[in-house]
Amino acid sequence: MIEKTFEAYDKLELKIFAERLLDYILVDYPYIEESFVLTLSGRFGCGKTTFLEMFCNYLKTKKYETIQINSWEDDFFDDPCITIFSQILDYFKKEEKLSEEGTKKKVIENIKETALKALSLFGKEVIKHYTGVNIQEAIEQIKGTLDDSKLSNIIYEKHQYKKELINDLNLKINEYVNITNKPLFILVDELDRTRPDYAVKFLEVLKHFFKTKGVVFILAMDKEQLCSSIKRLYGNDINFHEYYRKFSHKTFLFPKLNKQSAENYINKNVEDHFNKRSESVFFVVNLDKPHRTNLVNLCLSFKLTPRQIDSLFRACAHFFRSKESGKEGNWFVIIAAIVYITLITYDESLSSKITANSFEYIDLLKLLKNGDKIDIKTLLKDGIEVWYDEWWMHVFYCITSTDRNFEKNIDSFIQVFYPERNNSLDQRSQVKLVFMKMFDSHDLSSYKRTNIPLLCKIGQQIQNGQSFLEEDKGYR
Numbered sequence: 277m278i279e280k281t282f283e284a285y286d287k288l289e290l291k292i293f294a295e296r297l298l299d300y301i302l303v304d305y306p307y308i309e310e311s312f313v314l315t316l317s318g319r320f321g322c323g324k325t326t327f328l329e330m331f332c333n334y335l336k337t338k339k340y341e342t343i344q345i346n347s348w349e350d351d352f353f354d355d356p357c358i359t360i361f362s363q364i365l366d367y368f369k370k371e372e373k374l375s376e377e378g379t380k381k382k383v384i385e386n387i388k389e390t391a392l393k394a395l396s397l398f399g400k401e402v403i404k405h406y407t408g409v410n411i412q413e414a415i416e417q418i419k420g421t422l423d424d425s426k427l428s429n430i431i432y433e434k435h436q437y438k439k440e441l442i443n444d445l446n447l448k449i450n451e452y453v454n455i456t457n458k459p460l461f462i463l464v465d466e467l468d469r470t471r472p473d474y475a476v477k478f479l480e481v482l483k484h485f486f487k488t489k490g491v492v493f494i495l496a497m498d499k500e501q502l503c504s505s506i507k508r509l510y511g512n513d514i515n516f517h518e519y520y521r522k523f524s525h526k527t528f529l530f531p532k533l534n535k536q537s538a539e540n541y542i543n544k545n546v547e548d549h550f551n552k553r554s555e556s557v558f559f560v561v562n563l564d565k566p567h568r569t570n571l572v573n574l575c576l577s578f579k580l581t582p583r584q585i586d587s588l589f590r591a592c593a594h595f596f597r598s599k600e601s602g603k604e605g606n607w608f609v610i611i612a613a614i615v616y617i618t619l620i621t622y623d624e625s626l627s628s629k630i631t632a633n634s635f636e637y638i639d640l641l642k643l644l645k646n647g648d649k650i651d652i653k654t655l656l657k658d659g660i661e662v663w664y665d666e667w668w669m670h671v672f673y674c675i676t677s678t679d680r681n682f683e684k685n686i687d688s689f690i691q692v693f694y695p696e697r698n699n700s701l702d703q704r705s706q707v708k709l710v711f712m713k714m715f716d717s718h719d720l721s722s723y724k725r726t727n728i729p730l731l732c733k734i735g736q737q738i739q740n741g742q743s744f745l746e747e748d749k750g751y752r
Contacts, residue, residue: 280329287544288323288537288582294331297528298338301492305459308525310487312459315520317499318530321583324496327530328463331494341460343367347478348466356478357485358395363462364449365391383452390445397438446488453490460491468497472505479523499527533582538572541582549593558598560605560744571614578622578643591617595737596744605744612674612734613744619643620735630735633728640671674731 278284282291297316305312318324328344335342345363347356368387375381453460467475482493503516510519533541546563563571575585595613596605620627622643629635 279333280326281333282330285326285330287541288327288531288533289540290323290327290330290531291334293531294327294334297331298335300526300528301459304526305490305492309489311482311489311491311493313482313493313495313524313526315499315524315527316494316496316530317527318496318532319581320498320501321581322530322532323582324530325465328465328494328496332461332463335461340458341367341371341456343460343462345462345464346466347464347474348469356474356481357397359478360462360481360486361391361395361445364445365395380452380455383448383455387445387448387452390441390448394438394441394445397441442485446486449488450490453488460488461494462491463494463496465496467495468499468501468505472509475502475505476509479520483523495524496530533576533580535572535576538576538585539568541585542568542571542575545585545589549589550596558601558603559593559596560598560603561596561610562604574614574618578618580618580621584621588617588621591621591738594743598744608674608730609734609744611671612730613738615671615674616731616735616738627735627739630732631739633732635729635731674729674734 282294297314301312301314316324316327332342332344343363345359347359365388368384368391372381372384372388375384449460464478467478470478486493499520502520506516506519507514531537546568550559550561550563575588580588592614595617596610616630619630626635629639
């Protein structure tokens with residue numbers, strides 16, 4: 277298994293971002309008289325989890341102490357203190373084995389002891405896990421034997437004891453940080469996927485319990501998703517950004533895919549899915565540079581995340597596979613498959629509409645003009661080259677009915693992709709002639725007979741789990 281380092285695993289060229297992030301933290305955290313909390317915000321699937329794993333290994337190469345917490349895995353506990361104290365305890369148990377006798381080892385032992393005591397306040401299942409003591413029997417024995425005044429005293433004393441323990445733990449961790457003379461990093465992932473009440477409790481714990489100067493928390497999340505969770509708890513009138521400001525000192529936005537990073541990511545996916553396969557598996561498509569550029573523009577236009585791009589390539593690799601070498605697919609069909617897979621990766625609900633032959637060209641244009649999610653400017657920037665024209669004419673044909681009755685769609689196509697030609701009958705005719713010439717140069721007789729749009733036909737085939745060569749030889 278490949279170790280997740282920037283050198284071995286980074287598909288998004290994120291090392292520069294990691295260096296910038298670390299530089300910012302090292303400059304800023306000394307000025308904070310409590311734990312420094314930084315938020316790393318990005319959409320689901322943008323690569324935050326992988327980045328944190330690589331960043332953790334990067335910090336270790338710089339000799340920084342690092343603890344990782346996946347908050348989603350432990351949100352079945354009611355109190356996030358259990359998760360945090362457990363991870364601290366586990367980390368320092370490992371550190372104790374590696375440390376030589378001396379002041380540092382003694383401080384580690386003290387942290388372990390205090391963390392274990394703190395854990396004992398947050399649930400009998402945790403006590404049993406770490407000590408083997410079943411306290412349920414003890415609870416049953418004393419139940420009903422206390423009057424109200426004694427019970428109040430017990431509650432008060434327990435509350436005070438809890439505060440003292442947590443304060444003591446902060447002091448001991450601070451002592452450890454002073455000995456190492458470096459910050460202690462605690463990387464928290466998936467906070468936005470936890471229960472809304474748990475997410476709020478987690479933030480409250482960081483705010484009120486962890487005041488240790490020299491401890492750096494990095495919270496990776498989709499901040500907008502957390503905003504929705506907070507509003508479900510407190511109502512839509514809450515000013516989320518002001519509310520969140522009291523928990524986090526700084527928010528970094530996770531880098532979005534740009535032209536260069538998308539190209540690098542897609543090149544590596546082509547390598548992984550098409551070039552590093554078994555010798556008995558072949559493909560009917562050659563994704564050379566121009567076609568990869570088309571893919572880059574398509575993925576950027578639909579603002580697909582790296583996770584969605586991975587899914588797209590897995591589906592493409594399945595559909596384009598062949599057991600025979602030398603087979604080459606018709607590019608119309610290849611584009612139809614790529615467009616279909618892209619559309620359902622972007623919005624899975626489109627699958628039923630496409631395969632039921634109720635998805636029309638105007639539906640694609642509406643998607644492309646949805647500025648909140650799809651960026652048509654990405655499709656059109658940097659000029660339109662010859663192969664770029666061909667790509668969109670192919671897409672047009674995949675969706676338009678195969679009887680070639682283009683009249684209702686050709687105007688929409690020109691209006692969106694060639695607005696400068698829209699008012700010229702001569703230029704409009706030229707575009708139309710290019711379409712017809714291109715379509716006449718390809719054999720699509722099987723689809724002409726069925727009069728079903730190519731996108732619909734290919735969608736049905738992919739939905740049935742078939743590969744490119746399993747059915748219908750008319751398009752090869």
